[in-house]
Amino acid sequence: MSTVRITTKSQSYDVVVQTGLRHHVYDLLKQNEIGNYSSVLVITDEHVYSLYASEVVASFPEDTRIYTEVVPAGEASKSFDVFKRLQERALELGLDRHSIIIALGGGVIGDLAGFVAASYMRGIRFIQVPTTLLAHDSSVGGKVAINLPQAKNIVGAFYQPELVIYDTEMLRSLPELEWRSGFAEVIKHGFIRDQQFLKWLTEHVHSFVDLPDDVLEEILVRSIGVKAAIVKEDEREQSVRAFLNLGHTLGHAIEAELGYGKLAHGEAVAIGMIFALRLSEQKFKIDLPINQLLVWLRQLGYQTTIPNGLKPHQLLASMKKDKKTTSGHIRMVLLKEVEDVILTEVSDELLFQSLTYAIKEGFDDPWN
Numbered sequence: 281m282s283t284v285r286i287t288t289k290s291q292s293y294d295v296v297v298q299t300g301l302r303h304h305v306y307d308l309l310k311q312n313e314i315g316n317y318s319s320v321l322v323i324t325d326e327h328v329y330s331l332y333a334s335e336v337v338a339s340f341p342e343d344t345r346i347y348t349e350v351v352p353a354g355e356a357s358k359s360f361d362v363f364k365r366l367q368e369r370a371l372e373l374g375l376d377r378h379s380i381i382i383a384l385g386g387g388v389i390g391d392l393a394g395f396v397a398a399s400y401m402r403g404i405r406f407i408q409v410p411t412t413l414l415a416h417d418s419s420v421g422g423k424v425a426i427n428l429p430q431a432k433n434i435v436g437a438f439y440q441p442e443l444v445i446y447d448t449e450m451l452r453s454l455p456e457l458e459w460r461s462g463f464a465e466v467i468k469h470g471f472i473r474d475q476q477f478l479k480w481l482t483e484h485v486h487s488f489v490d491l492p493d494d495v496l497e498e499i500l501v502r503s504i505g506v507k508a509a510i511v512k513e514d515e516r517e518q519s520v521r522a523f524l525n526l527g528h529t530l531g532h533a534i535e536a537e538l539g540y541g542k543l544a545h546g547e548a549v550a551i552g553m554i555f556a557l558r559l560s561e562q563k564f565k566i567d568l569p570i571n572q573l574l575v576w577l578r579q580l581g582y583q584t585t586i587p588n589g590l591k592p593h594q595l596l597a598s599m600k601k602d603k604k605t606t607s608g609h610i611r612m613v614l615l616k617e618v619e620d621v622i623l624t625e626v627s628d629e630l631l632f633q634s635l636t637y638a639i640k641e642g643f644d645d646p647w648n
């Protein structure tokens with residue numbers, strides 16, 4: 281079993297990674313001194329429910345007051361409607377301040393169930409049991425949120441889980457699209473903090489089919505390691521945590537403008553990252569290894585253009601709603617080189633021009 285310790289100002293906890301851990305959730309709670317609860321609410325989505333929920337529930341003693349709530353799969357569940365239904369259900373079921381919530385699923389479930397836990401009775405404990413590759417990012421660090429139709433993650437909190445239990449075996453049922461989506465955040469972690477890791481990834485990952493167990497575990501542990509280091513330094517995004525937003529200013533705008541769920545989060549972030557890298561080249565008069573990145577991304581099946589139908593002014597207006605925007609000025613995470621990251625204001629004029637060019641010409645040629 282690999283363990284990554286997450287230490288933040290508000291909370292310290294372990295991320296444990298191994299195959300088969302879903303059968304040992306109760307034991308792991310006890311080992312981590314979270315065995316003293318009055319009841320348990322497992323929040324999951326319809327896909328994960330049919331695959332794994334009964335096994336997680338079966339890891340608890342028979343007399344446990346344990347309930348399961350199932351929400352529709354997909355980004356649309358990060359909504360006020362679903363949030364409200366879960367709060368009402370928690371109350372009906374008699375959850376109290378000694379209850380715990382288990383988020384069993386991908387990032388949608390982690391963000392949603394985490395926000396339910398953060399706000400129910402002003403906060404009850406919660407555990408992350410991630411089931412997607414992407415959730416190596418979402419289950420760690422305590423950002424929990426729901427969306428408004430106009431903007432992603434706009435209503436939420438910083439609220440850390442007590443424990444993250446990562447059963448790598450559960451990832452084996454993921455469709456290829458979800459591997460691709462999750463891997464975009466892995467690449468992001470390489471670009472912002474770990475060039476060696478990025479190089480290792482380009483050498484070891486050329487397909488998502490049957491990634492060997494040791495490669496998968498290495499990907500998770502190293503990628504979570506980057507996130508852990510950043511979150512330790514800056515839990516509430518006052519400084520370096522913003523670097524974890526590389527690719528997200530445009531990525532979130534693409535998700536919202538297309539309609540949630542049309543493009544997976546990581547796929548949108550991959551496009552946003554390429555955009556941020558080309559913009560970095562233009563702004564700082566530098567060369568970044570974008571052409572190699574494009575070849576690799578295409579080999580892995582990523583879309584590497586801004587989706588059809590999206591207009592520059594529409595994307596710009598949406599990017600303005602990003603949480604990094606200050607006094608109406610868009611701030612973006614850009615690179616001066618790999619591992620040398622900067623959060624900087626980008627003018628509306630430059631963004632409009634760059635979006636217009638990217639939509640028309642794509643990303644293959646430098647913009648300089």
Ligand SMILES: NC(=O)c1ccc[n+]([C@@H]2O[C@H](COP(=O)([O-])OP(=O)(O)OC[C@H]3O[C@@H](n4cnc5c(N)ncnc54)[C@H](O)[C@@H]3O)[C@@H](O)[C@H]2O)c1
Pocket residue numbers: 325326327328331353354355358385386387388389391411412413414415417418419420421422423424432433450451452453454455458461462465544545546
């Ligand atoms: N809080 C954070 O720091 C953070 C970080 C990154 C992303 N996010 C958020 O995470 C969300 C995306 O998460 P996601 O990509 O995991 O999406 P998701 O939770 O919607 O899961 C993707 C799809 O895979 C299915 N699925 C999940 N586990 C499965 C399994 N083991 N086998 C088969 N199918 C499975 C789900 O039912 C869903 O259809 C976005 O809302 C994004 O904003 C949050």
Ligand SMILES: O=C(O)C(=O)C[C@@H](O)[C@H](O)[C@H](O)COP(=O)(O)O
Pocket residue numbers: 417421423432433465517521522524525528603
């Ligand atoms: O943990 C962080 O910080 C991140 O930015 C990780 C991102 O991958 C993630 O998508 C996050 O939810 C985006 O945060 P937001 O503050 O831009 O909503």
Ligand SMILES: [Zn+2]
Pocket residue numbers: 417465528545549
């Ligand atoms: Zn993300």
